[in-house]
Amino acid sequence: MSGGEPVIRVRGLVNRFGADLVHDGLDLDVPRGEILGVVGGSGTGKSVLMRSILGLRRPTGGRIEVFGERLDDPEIAQQRMARRAGVLFQDGALFSSLSVIENVELPMRTQYPDLPRQLRRDLARSKIQLTGLPDSACAKMPSELSGGMRKRVALARSLALEPELLFLDEPTAGLDPIGAAEFDRLLRTLQQALELTVFLITHDLDTLYAICDRIAVLADHRVLANASLDEVERLDHPWVRDYFQGPRARAAHPKR
Amino acid sequence: MPAEAHTERGPGLRRAQGDDGDRIEAFGDWTLLHAITLADQVERTGSRAARLDFRGITRLDASGALLLERLTERRGQTARDAGLPERWQRVFEAVDQACDDRPADDPPDEPAWRQVLERIGRATVEIATSTRELFGFLGLTLHRLVRTLLQPKRLRLTSVVHHIEQTGLDAVPLLILLAALVGAVIAFLGATVLADFGAELFVVDLVAFAFAREFGVLLTAILLAGRTASAFCAQIGMMKSREEIDAIRILGLDTVEVLVLPRLIALLIALPLLTFLATLAGLFGGLVVSVVSLDINLSLYIERVEQTLTLRQYLIGMIKAPIFALVIALIGCLEGLRVSGTAQSVGEHTTTAVVRSITMVIVIDALAAIYFMEIGW
The missing domain is CATH 3.30.750.24 (STAS domain)
Incomplete structure (x- = not known):
């Protein structure tokens, strides 16, 4: 499915917090229709990279293009991204004062204010069903749901505007292994059906092995590698070695 | 085609x-x-x-x-x-x-009068249960208080001192400012009314009575209800939502003894002291207005205060201070313990703590005023 222009193209990105240099000349391409897994130790700036691409943070330097457009001004970036990209934040970031279905309706309400109420409700309901939640979940408040269900609602909300691009920040963090595997399968199914391009930050090796087409490793302030899992595994870098050949990696790898 | x-x-x-x-x-x-x-x-x-x-x-x-x-x-x-x-x-x-695309069957909206009735019913039940809880909590706390007094070693002195500083000492500047301003306002108000009768001197009586009996303690209690009840609730609420309360229980410690008693004792000490300060500040506010714009000089003001203000007036105000302290500390801590999990819940209960404690303070004050009037004090 890949080929053609990358959906996201980052060139020479620099991000600095005071004296702390997070990114220094970071380059990254995200090809269309693939799931890119972004890994890296704590503090290597995975979330900062995502926030820069989304326009939630103005980078110190460098260039970011999404769908072939330069997004230098965060305000313009946010406007553009609102309709074409969905985001699943780490803890779901559901609005706690709105019910599940209202949470999913909210993006449509703001971006397509003309949608009739009933149609909006039907569309929101179909998104909730797509993420595998029962109908009875619609009227509940986020606080009444389990962690796994909240993640699904957040996913439904991020899909509400039919995005082509999906950002996921540690989608399986805090889920039990079975719930995490189910969520991985759901992501893969939806990604293929809706032809999504996915930017996925994760620590979960199972997720990497199960659903990622390609892995980007963040280390030493830049992208160390952006390639298939096999190639990344063979990389000779201390962090990569520890990460992919530690005891957890061996347990997660299907071949070993 | x-x-x-x-x-x-x-x-x-x-x-x-x-x-x-x-x-x-x-x-x-x-x-x-x-x-x-x-x-x-x-x-x-x-x-x-x-x-x-x-x-x-x-x-x-x-x-x-x-x-x-x-x-x-x-x-x-x-x-x-x-x-x-x-x-x-x-x-x-x-x-x-x-997706099964049956048109969503939203339950039909209840008629408005039933919704109103339902809300009244819910509110009534809520008030009844929370009042019961408050009395239960009062009993529990008093039991622990007596037990601690019998075995003074159990008292957490450091914690008490810390809370006296936070709730008492840190509130002094704000309280003095507020009380002095209110004292000045009462003096002006009195002057406007009494000037018509040529009785400006009675402004001093008004300020002295008002602050000794009512405003000294009431201002202090309202300020502490806003400042301290909310702080108690948020502190304990955050501990509850981070499972610290459960950790305390697992260690074999008593929640009331560890968290509630130090706060209650601190407030029982701090509130009367603050009330005294507020009374002085209010008299000072009245003094400034009297001297500056009413031609009552300093010595006349003090003499007049000496003549009118009896110990009884002062005690009527002071006796309410520990009661208000008890109410504020209990409601603040109880709401904190009722927090469940989320950050939103902490916010909701903090609001409830402030609203309830201010309401209770004013209601008790009103009842006390009627009582003292009836017994002719």
């Missing part, structure tokens, strides 16, 4: 006459962007029998697939039969499998 005759660009549905009878052709981009028109057109075809033809679809997303599914569902046909291009089969199937 041949299909080529249509050249409009927007997506939609059209009727066509084929060799095998009526056909409904879907064409164009079936996406969320056009959902309003598409949903409209789908509704208009109703459930008229016809062969579906999806060959003209150029784009399909999940929203469009939901609308297409309505067409197929009503006619018992499949998208594959209708010639949906292979590229879009996957979206359609995903939506078709996951």
Whole structure:
């Protein structure tokens, strides 16, 4: 499915917090229709990279293009991204004062204010069903749901505007292994059906092995590698070695 | 009518006459962007029998697939039969499998009068249960207080001192400012009314009575209800939501003894002291106004205060201080312990703590005023 222009193209990105240099000349391409897994130790700036691409943070330097457009001004970036990209934040970031279905309706309400109420409700309901939640979940408040269900609602909300691009920040963090595997399968199914391009930050090796087409490793302030899992595994870098050949990696790898 | 005759660009549905009878052709981009028109057109075809033809679809997303599914569902046909291009089969199937598109049956809204009744009922039950809880908590706390007094070693002195500093000492500047301003306002108010009778001197009586009996303690209690009840509730609430309370219990410690008693004792000490300060500050505020704009000089003011202000007046104010301290500390801590989990819950209970404690303080003060009036003090 890949080929053609990358959906996201980052060139020479620099991000600095005071004296702390997070990114220094970071380059990254995200090809269309693939799931890119972004890994890296704590503090290597995975979330900062995502926030820069989304326009939630103005980078110190460098260039970011999404769908072939330069997004230098965060305000313009946010406007553009609102309709074409969905985001699943780490803890779901559901609005706690709105019910599940209202949470999913909210993006449509703001971006397509003309949608009739009933149609909006039907569309929101179909998104909730797509993420595998029962109908009875619609009227509940986020606080009444389990962690796994909240993640699904957040996913439904991020899909509400039919995005082509999906950002996921540690989608399986805090889920039990079975719930995490189910969520991985759901992501893969939806990604293929809706032809999504996915930017996925994760620590979960199972997720990497199960659903990622390609892995980007963040280390030493830049992208160390952006390639298939096999190639990344063979990389000779201390962090990569520890990460992919530690005891957890061996347990997660299907071949070993 | 041949299909080529249509050249409009927007997506939609059209009727066509084929060799095998009526056909409904879907064409164009079936996406969320056009959902309003598409949903409209789908509704208009109703459930008229016809062969579906999806060959003209150029784009399909999940929203469009939901609308297409309505067409197929009503006619018992499949998208594959209708010639949906292979590229879009996957979206359609995903939506078709996951979604059952019965119109959502929202429960009908209750009539307004029933909603009003329901809310009144809920509020009544809530007030009843929380009052019961408050009395239960009062009993529990008093029991622990007596136990601690019998075994003074159990008292957490450091914690008590810390809370006296936070609730008492840190509140002094603000309290003095507020009390002095209110004292000045009362003096002005009195002067406006009493000047007509040539009785400006009685402004001093007014300020002295007001602050000794009521305002000294009331201002202090209201300030502490806002400042301290909320702080107690938020502190304990955060501990509750981070499971620190459970950790305290697991260690074999008593929640009331560790968290509530130090705060209660601190407030029982701090509030009377603050009341004294507030009374002085109020008298000072009245003094400034009297001297500056009422031609009552300093020595006259002090002499007048000495003549009118009896110990009894002062005690009527002071006796309420420990009661208010008890109310504020208990409500603040109890609301904190009622927090459940989320950050939002901490906020809600903090609001409740402040509202309840201020309400209780004013209600108790009013009852006390009636009582002292009746017994003629």
